[in-house]
Amino acid sequence: MFPFIRLRFIRLLCLIGLLGGSAVAQAAIYPLGEGRLIGSPMHVEVPDNGGSLEELAAQFQVGLYAMLAANPGVDPFLPRPGRTLTIPSQLLLPDVPRKGIVINLAELRLYYFPEGEDKVYVYPIGIGRVGRETPEMETRIVSKQPDPVWIPPASIRAEHLAQGDPLPERVEAGPDNPLGKFAMRMAYGHGEYLIHGTNKNFGVGLRVSAGCIRLRAPDIEQLFNMVPVGTPVRVINQPVLVSQEPDGRRWIEVHQPLSRTQEEYDGDGAPLVLSDQVQAFINFPYTDLDVVDQALLERSGMPVVIGWN
Template structure:
């Protein structure tokens, strides 16, 4: 079962100071969250935003950049093929997919497109759309499509893990309690909204690195700051429409654009199916009697960058916004230097050791949770301070051979949804 049997009991009445603190969070966090908010385009158009081009800084990671710009990890990775997502390097120019074709669905309530791992919220009475990246169910625990409503909302929920999830964790040596109370160990985060689709939630997370990936048991996860913002705005009874649209087409200023995302793995079992893309393009082109450039459409389908690509007219790409650099968040986490966890046998010379790079993190809570999961997998890890930066770098290993490192890489991917970068001998940092 996916999020089935997840129970979100109402929290007991808390002291006045705690209730006041929760109210302040709901009021203040929406203004601080890195949500992408756009004015709705005129009737007949459906493209919002502009892609942003930035230069990365030393030890930036795509996870780091994505969260700061209201994006998910995979979105940034597919938009920048050929760039190392964990060590893009100083001064590397990357494109951020901060432009979107709105899903082909009624513009009301919440629309979730699982193929692009993104949520769109259309506030009633406001001519705008607010969009957030999401984490969804991994293969075998897929987030379902369909329509429903928000049944109720709970701040500081408890989590009652189903027997199937407890058994899965136990097989990895991670024994879950019968009930996980509110707090940093709770995978629901600080806010949860229960859907009328039985057993499914829209909720926060204590593992923000998983947003933008397929890592959940079917529920929809948001960054902590995003769920706080959404929770404060979305009323009970709001319509929720979950769709699966890897290919979208839409107009802006007389130009037709297509946007192609990698289809979910289970949708590629019989090979790449571009029929939905062709249907979307034909449907949009017929509105205005223009002939699209099918070569450009084919290229977009094969590249799957998630960026809107113009397929009529003279444009070869959407105009970019550019920033020479991007600022570090004001609330960057303080440096921590936990002791290394384990090492390989002394028989292996240090200059022959292999490692895996999990990325650099500002969030100490998420880093602690991830390190705990790695310890449960019996995979050695260490946390290093990145020189001159308020970042903590998570390195796995050392491993005596490349084969051992690759085997650990597979285990990490299966357990966390993150595929670490392989670091050959001499390339593991300090």
């Protein structure tokens, strides 16, 4: 299981802004086939000049949380030069239609399926923190804004004021704007949520936002230029993904479920609840239950074979 002491450590790092790093890559692009397994495993050595895990995550277009889950015990500041790291570059597509934008909160990933093309763009994202959760929803991109102006909601201004960190009523475009250079607006109920950039790279791949979806600067620019207004958006929460592939292999991919309370976040985390569909998949004949148990325990976020059909 992902060590929760590390989760608290990461939260502290984010609060004090110590995790730096620069975004040097854009989306990972995968061809689509009949199955849901995409990509292949990748392993790299930490270079002699080192670098933080965030810098390495940005280089290979994955999130910080995903890198930590795939490499337990690695120092996020100074991974040891020469150490071999696993890049979580193989994954199972979520069990939803391949259309428009799909955001799986549990994975901290955004998928974009361009219409008429047999490929998918995959981006690491930051999502809402505990108490400011990003909701599950089905919506559309209703507008796009380059150089967005940020008008902090009253609730966020009150929260910052209570912490002795008052916010202005309006933040113009520029380096101090937390929305970055591009924003796409989604309607939801009587409110709205944004898919936007950031002026703080460390927030990507973690739960640090007030509910919006946060991407690294080059990622949001690429996505912004591809996605038309009206594109459907589906936000889901699937911590356990399964698939039977055309070659007969049966796979499972397990992520740590999102904590919904501060007690869960500070303690042992949210319980992992398996859906009826996943239970039936696991109980299929010829499943290696020892491998399943290990996957459910480790929650590495990487797909593993649990049997053959």
